[in-house]
Amino acid sequence: MKHFACNDMESARMAVDIQVTERALREVYLLPFMIAVEMANPRLFMTAYNKINGTHAPDNEHLLQEILRDEWKWNGLVVSDWFGSYSTAEGINAGQDLEMPGPSRWRAGALVHAVTSNKVKRSTLDERVRKILQLVKHSIEKTSIPPNAPETQLNSQEHIRLLREAAAESVVLLKNENNILPLNPKKKVAVIGPNADMTAYCGGGSASLRAYHTISPLEGIEGLASDVVFSKGIYGHRSLPQIGKILRTVDGKRQGFALRVYNEPRPSSGDDTRRVIEERFLDDANVWFVDYENPELAEVWYAEIEGVLTPEKSGVWDFGLSVHGTGEFFIDGELVVSNVTNQTPGSSFLGCGTIEETGAKELEGGKEYNLLVRWGCDKTSNLKVSGVVDFGQGGLRLGGCPRLEQPTALNEAVELAKTVDQVVLCVGTSGEWESEGQDRPNMSLPPGSDELISAVLAANPNTVVLIQSGTPISMPWVDQANAIAQAWFGGNEAGNGIADVLFGVVNPAGKLPITMPRRVADNPSALNFRSEGGRVLYGEDVHVGYRWYDTLGIEPLFPFGHGLSYTTFELSQISVIPDTENQEVVVWAKVANTGSRAGAAVLQAYVKPPSATPLTALARDTITRSSKELKGFAKVHLEQGANTIAEIKLDLLRATSYWDEREDCWRSEAGEYTVLVGTSSRCAFLEQSFTVEKSTTWRGLRG
Structure with a gap:
């Protein structure tokens, strides 16, 4: 499961501090993870890059220990995202078991020092190691793949x-x-x-x-x-289309191009006497060396890609080169694009690279052109971008197409x-x-x-x-x-x-899993969508998505849950029965296919709380709740003219509870709740109420 938690934006994702209330954290951002633990008991959690309320996710004891392990009783392995560790003692003590990738940057010798200086208990270190060994044991015992098995495809x-x-x-x-x-x-x-x-x-x-x-x-x-x-x-492209598949190797025998790796740059004059460390043939000109290894590779190294382009028609071609590192692009020896000095940060290579630098050349249809990129690894560039994951090594991307x-x-x-x-x-x-x-x-x-x-x-x-x-x-x-x-x-x-x-x-029969707003300003996060001063405030709190639009009465372009069919459906005869013994609310509704062909209807059950307090309420002890929340759904297939009774079972406590920040627990308030059944979050609903007789508090999992 990843990314734990609040990894909802990419702006300065390694540095941004997500400021979120405990209630929103529990009701919105941790709830999917909680349900996954209840239903599937995943063996591994991966932490997010960002901070949550001042502490990076892999160092966050509240998330990893107090909630995930103590409250949810989860017993698996916690791993960092790649290069997403930020400390030694803090991460170990908080519950981060494994730093990725290797070799470690924050453990090894630093961890030895943390243990010998009593910043990390030996028993805590033993627990981290135990989780790794448990996952290895589980993987060996449960796998059906024999050791050293050949790779196969799932393409039947x-x-x-x-x-x-x-x-x-x-x-x-x-x-x-x-x-x-x-x-x-x-x-x-x-x-x-x-x-x-x-x-x-x-x-x-x-x-x-x-x-x-x-x-x-x-x-x-x-x-x-x-x-x-x-x-x-x-x-419609953002960068020029990567060009690899329309190239041929210089000898004409393969689709694509040759990639050659060197430990020295190409000499500025004279013969090229460099030794090729490795040569490969590729057809994807988005070449990222993030996991490239070669025992002969120097700390600073270089690569070239070379192929032949034969345009079908004469005309101007546009070419683009983006790099994490440095690079130059040549056509028949003529420099067309340079991306070496005065580099501009861009979105390439997950934010580590440059913008796409472009150039153009008139090409003749049917003629062969030699395309060559000379590239230097990330250490040849002075471009450094803060707040992003620097995967190292570097990469290059060559794009091109006829000008339209x-x-x-x-x-x-x-x-x-x-x-x-x-x-x-x-x-x-x-x-x-x-x-x-x-x-x-x-x-x-x-x-x-x-x-x-x-x-x-x-x-x-x-x-x-x-x-x-x-x-x-x-x-x-x-x-x-x-x-x-x-x-x-x-x-x-x-x-x-x-x-x-x-x-x-x-x-x-598809339904929108999101709300389509009429304009950007209607979005719940319209004023809180990027890192500002190193943090972002989750100002919409629990009123995320359709809850925001419905609670504030904002008209969406297309509402959450919306989706049409080539047939029509009619809903009638709702029944809502609380089953306190099994802690369920059983909802039944009749649905009929009144159209001209078979189809599927998705019935959505929303729950309206006893009192959705107005956002301007002044009473001290009131809790502002969204006007309604989706708590269950059912998909039914019906032939033309057919009807059936659809059943939706709701968890009674989960359907009625909110997170009580004062008492640090879930609270199901006594009162009258209303179930609304419809085909979107904005439609003519079937409605029926049920009563919770007694307020209840609870913690932990529901399954």
Whole structure:
């Protein structure tokens, strides 16, 4: 489980102090970890980089010992995030068992000194070691993988089927006026937009892995529709697309390029007589040496990547080089980009690297060009950025693509939209816009996206705006669009899953796990979203997400839990029965499929407290509670015309409790609570009340 806890922003993530009340910490930020311990008993917790109320997470005894181990009775291993340790004695005493990665920077000799100077008890050290050995023992005894087993792939047809199903199930239909959707696969469809021919299958950072395969929205649509045309309209990249896969090695035998490692820089004149320490062949030009090792490597070392580019058409190409270290980019020996001196910090390499420095060159179609990057490791650069994780070694990223004249390309897309019966307009972000190591400065789509969307919608109202992003975006064109679908980062089979929903192979049933605000200023954290003076105040307290909008009466663009279907559902006949013996509240509601096809409904059960105190209340002993909170849900599949009774079981104490900061415990207040059952956080609810006869306090786990 990671990251424990309050790792909600990337701004100065190693240094920022999260200022949060104990109540918000318990009710919002620790609750997911608490539930995970109850349900799954994970063997390992990874700490966050940030501070919580003045103390770094791996040094935080309140989190690691008092709550995780003493109160929750958890008995696993606590490990730091990579380079996320900040002390010796403090971390050991607080409960951090293992520092990563090795070799240790804060333990080893420093730990010996801490023990011999009585800053760390030997019994405490024994306990830290015991947790490591227990995990090793557990892993050996429970694994089904034999020692030294060869690597295998999880890429069977069953895996692919499951990925496609998951991608389709996750799509949220936000708007569908005039029944634009589902599309007709027999009619001509134009696929337009910067995200159409790329697969935004995951976010950026350490969660980003090389996929076995990916399916773009365009490929998915082409697999189901008989007549498909495509126009990009605009580029949507933040950095120029990494160029590795369109290169060939100098000998022409391989896709990609050669990577050569040296212990000396290339001589400024004369023959290059350096010895190659290692040579590899790659096709990903985002080369990060974070875990690169070679016994012959000097403390300061160098690398080159070299490949051949053959453009299909003549025209201007733009190239970009970002580095953690230093680098120069050459085409046929001509310097095109230099990123060596006067470097500017950027978001590359999780914030350790530079901005992308760019250059351009006119290239002739069909001609071969030699591309060469000369790079020096991180120690060759004077650029140092505070508050970020310096993984060391360094990296380089080479991007490039033909220059797109945006007004011309946008007009071509608009004209294409006028010629077809239906349009799928693919926009959004990607792993380079939404990534570990950086925060989005706003909710805007990439530059030019809103202009493209408005122009295409004006040209053809039968347009579906398909959004791929992991977070909310601004939609200044929302009233202009008849159909909008949110497809997130849908994994390897994203394109096929999207196509299944667009053409009605799958009836959408996804629900928003977030609130889509109308404007940035409506966000709960609008004034508290970055490190200021080394800290950030969680000023919204427990009123996070939909709780904020509902409690303050702010109208969202699309509410939490919202999601349409190609059929319709009707809810009726609610029943709420408290079961004090089993400490449950059993909620039943009748749901009927009143539409024209089979589909799935997601019933959401919210609980309204006895008195949601106004935020302006002056009474000394009142507790401000959100107007309602989601406490359970159920998904039911129904054929056309069918109905059923959906059951949602709520934990009685968890459904009614808040964290009492004065008494340092959970408190379930006596009083009348109301259960609201609906299909989003803003809808016509079925309501019924139940009574808690006696106030109760409790601590620890519920499972």
